[in-house]
Amino acid sequence: MNADDARTLLRTTLHQIAPEADLDDVGPDETLQEALDLDSIDVLNLVVGLHDATGVDIPERDYPQLTTVEGCVAYLVAATGGPATS
Amino acid sequence: MHREEIHHAPRTGDALPVMADYDEARATFTWEAARAELDGLPGGAGLNMAHEAVDRHAASSRRDKVALRCLRRDGTRTDVTYGELAEASSRFANTLDDLGVGVGDRVFVLMPRSPELFAVALGTLKHRSVLCPLFSAFGPEPIRQRLELGSGTALVTTPFLVRHKVAPIRDRLPGLAHVLVARGEGEAVRDLPEGTLDLAALTAGAAPTYEIGPTDPEDMALLHFTSGTTGTPKGAVHVHGAVVSHRATGRMALDLHPDDVFWCTADPGWVTGISYGVVAPLVLGVTSVVDEAEFDAERWYGILESEGVTVWYTSPTALRMLMRAGPEVARAHDLSRLRFVASVGEPLNPEVVVWGQEVLGVPVHDNWWQTETGGIMIANYACMDIRPGSMGRPLPGIEATVLLRDDDGAVVIGGDGTAVEAPPGTEGELALRPGWPSMFRGYLGEDERYRACFAGVWYLSGDLVRRDGDGYFWFVGRGDDVIKSAGHLIGPFEVESTLLEHPAVAEAGVIGVPDPVAGEVVEAAVTLRSGFEPSDELRLDLLGFARRRLGAAVAPRTITFDAHLPHTGSGKIMRRVLKARALGLPEGDTSTLEPSS
Numbered sequence: 001m002n003a004d005d006a007r008t009l010l011r012t013t014l015h016q017i018a019p020e021a022d023l024d025d026v027g028p029d030e031t032l033q034e035a036l037d038l039d040s041i042d043v044l045n046l047v048v049g050l051h052d053a054t055g056v057d058i059p060e061r062d063y064p065q066l067t068t069v070e071g072c073v074a075y076l077v078a079a080t081g082g083p084a085t086s
Numbered sequence: 087m088h089r090e091e092i093h094h095a096p097r098t099g100d101a102l103p104v105m106a107d108y109d110e111a112r113a114t115f116t117w118e119a120a121r122a123e124l125d126g127l128p129g130g131a132g133l134n135m136a137h138e139a140v141d142r143h144a145a146s147s148r149r150d151k152v153a154l155r156c157l158r159r160d161g162t163r164t165d166v167t168y169g170e171l172a173e174a175s176s177r178f179a180n181t182l183d184d185l186g187v188g189v190g191d192r193v194f195v196l197m198p199r200s201p202e203l204f205a206v207a208l209g210t211l212k213h214r215s216v217l218c219p220l221f222s223a224f225g226p227e228p229i230r231q232r233l234e235l236g237s238g239t240a241l242v243t244t245p246f247l248v249r250h251k252v253a254p255i256r257d258r259l260p261g262l263a264h265v266l267v268a269r270g271e272g273e274a275v276r277d278l279p280e281g282t283l284d285l286a287a288l289t290a291g292a293a294p295t296y297e298i299g300p301t302d303p304e305d306m307a308l309l310h311f312t313s314g315t316t317g318t319p320k321g322a323v324h325v326h327g328a329v330v331s332h333r334a335t336g337r338m339a340l341d342l343h344p345d346d347v348f349w350c351t352a353d354p355g356w357v358t359g360i361s362y363g364v365v366a367p368l369v370l371g372v373t374s375v376v377d378e379a380e381f382d383a384e385r386w387y388g389i390l391e392s393e394g395v396t397v398w399y400t401s402p403t404a405l406r407m408l409m410r411a412g413p414e415v416a417r418a419h420d421l422s423r424l425r426f427v428a429s430v431g432e433p434l435n436p437e438v439v440v441w442g443q444e445v446l447g448v449p450v451h452d453n454w455w456q457t458e459t460g461g462i463m464i465a466n467y468a469c470m471d472i473r474p475g476s477m478g479r480p481l482p483g484i485e486a487t488v489l490l491r492d493d494d495g496a497v498v499i500g501g502d503g504t505a506v507e508a509p510p511g512t513e514g515e516l517a518l519r520p521g522w523p524s525m526f527r528g529y530l531g532e533d534e535r536y537r538a539c540f541a542g543v544w545y546l547s548g549d550l551v552r553r554d555g556d557g558y559f560w561f562v563g564r565g566d567d568v569i570k571s572a573g574h575l576i577g578p579f580e581v582e583s584t585l586l587e588h589p590a591v592a593e594a595g596v597i598g599v600p601d602p603v604a605g606e607v608v609e610a611a612v613t614l615r616s617g618f619e620p621s622d623e624l625r626l627d628l629l630g631f632a633r634r635r636l637g638a639a640v641a642p643r644t645i646t647f648d649a650h651l652p653h654t655g656s657g658k659i660m661r662r663v664l665k666a667r668a669l670g671l672p673e674g675d676t677s678t679l680e681p682s683s
Contacts, residue, residue: 015626016626018629018630018633018638019626019627019629019630019633020629020630020631020633020634031159033380037223037225037250037637037638038638039223039380039572039638039639040380040381040403040407040572041403041572041603041604041607041638041643042638043380043381044407044603045643059411059412060383060384060410060411060412060415061383061384061411061415063382063383063384064382064384064385
């Protein structure tokens with residue numbers, strides 16, 4: 001998937017967990033959790049949701065890479081084999 | 087479903103338990119002797135929590151000892167010594183004087199885990215104002231309600247939290263005279279939200295010394311809000327004398343030694359974060375780790391290793407999240423300094439106790455207490471064999487029992503007019519005989535609800551338990567509809583009331599459903615008003631509506647539509663039946679609703 005796909009997936013997954021949250025409110029240096037007032041159960045549900053949607057296993061040690069929007073997008077792009085070439 | 091006992095077996099080189107023998111300690115312990123271990127204010131001016139926590143050490147050879155090791159989100163570390171903390175808290179006490187905040191006035195704190203939080207909490211106690219902690223994952227509505235019920239005079243928070251949570255409700259809080267904000271790095275004074283005061287500027291201009299006024303041990307020190315099945319949150323009143331319990335239980339139940347590095351992961355917005363995150367470790371003069379960041383498995387193991395944590399007090403939810411992360415994350419770290427691990431918040435399943443032994447190298451010691459008791463009441467001890475799944479045995483100085491309940495959930499009163507105790511193995515309500523110093527003294531302004539907590543000489547905890555033949559207590563379930571999720575108590579009524587504010591909702595029933603990580607999670611079933619149809623869009627709208635008002639920690643995780651909520655004859659929603667439906671159990675049989683231990 002490419003970066004746009006990843007961003008859309010993040011947005012739709014987040015919407016199911018925290019419909020009041022808007023990704024556009026998260027500054028580039030801010031963490032999703034803090035800027036959107038998520039708790040640790042939300043974060044866990046978000047990771048599980050991303051896994052369910054992509055089939056990508058996201059081990060706990062990789063969670064720190066998923067704290068920001070850009071980090072999350074980059075991780076999903078890389079983990080799904082990068083942007084489609086076709 | 088008893089698992090094998092885990093035998094108490096100290097490792098070579100480990101400090102011996104503070105309490106060497108449980109039965110002997112129970113036979114000899116007195117609260118009078120525990121009180122004598124404290125300093126008291128100079129000149130016999132009483133007993134003040136903050137004096138015992140900091141000033142006492144600052145005036146001793148421990149002045150330069152590190153009291154707090156504060157870790158920022160970015161990993162930078164600030165050490166605060168007992169001497170520095172004494173000064174910082176005195177500055178805040180003087181700031182309260184300067185603002186005209188009075189003795190007994192309520193000072194609310196809604197802050198991240200930071201050095202400033204400790205200075206504010208202890209400064210408030212020095213000033214003999216009443217400290218009321220709030221949880222920063224609350225939404226605006228729980229914050230407003232608590233500030234109003236507690237008649238908050240001052241609120242100390244951050245610019246971010248003011249913008250997100252306080253600004254929308256401030257005009258409904260006319261009694262809130264002062265909102266002080268702790269600026270983060272990079273936040274300029276000119277950017278402060280309107281109507282707020284700069285905490286740093288105020289404290290910088292205040293004197294670093296403060297003489298604590300006479301403090302009666304019965305003076306109100308802390309106001310902790312907790313939730314019941316019905317009605318508004320209840321403000322449990324605790325007094326300065328509770329510090330006697332904090333010290334004694336920190337030693338007996340957490341095995342704190344003077345040289346320990348202690349990490350209590352509870353947020354200071356809850357009672358555990360104050361009793362054992364702030365007061366107990368400071369009174370005992372240990373070094374505490376304070377982490378500003380939220381849960382992260384890698385980070386947490388890293389902290390245990392790099393800070394050399396020896397005693398760790400955390401929650402079953404956090405431990406289950408670590409379990410979920412897999413043992414390899416733990417194995418990458420040297421956890422050999424860890425000597426004692428304890429857990430509180432919701433029942434600890436036996437698997438976690440055993441996992442601790444295998445992965446952390448030490449078993450997890452569950453213990454039990456609640457907002458009202460102010461301190462640990464029942465525990466597994468360093469000196470005692472653990473029965474995995476049991477909350478342990480009552481602390482020395484604590485008398486606990488199990489009282490029989492009738493079919494309506496009321497305590498059975500015998501022919502002699504006293505409550506009937508249940509024989510071993512029989513389920514009943516966990517009850518305690520008041521007399522320990524940190525017992526709450528009332529619910530603020532709600533005498534009737536306070537009196538309803540007692541049956542004769544016994545305080546009724548609301549938790550259902552049974553006691554085995556050796557005096558170990560086993561949690562069975564809540565005796566009411568209060569939900570225990572991720573270590574927090576959530577009142578279904580608060581959540582239902584908020585959902586009812588949505589124009590589409592005619593009725594709402596809120597229950598806790600079992601969750602492998604959080605113990606329970608909040609689930610709501612709603613009946614829609616005529617003219618509204620169930621849809622995914624409406625479901626998400628309701629979810630967002632509730633989360634915006636209540637915050638992630640209190641709002642439902644799931645919402646379902648139910649056109650026929652079950653009612654009693656008098657029209658009350660039967661949450662038990664709702665729970666049976668949610669779990670796919672026969673609705674007539676609610677006996678299996680509680681998780682067995």
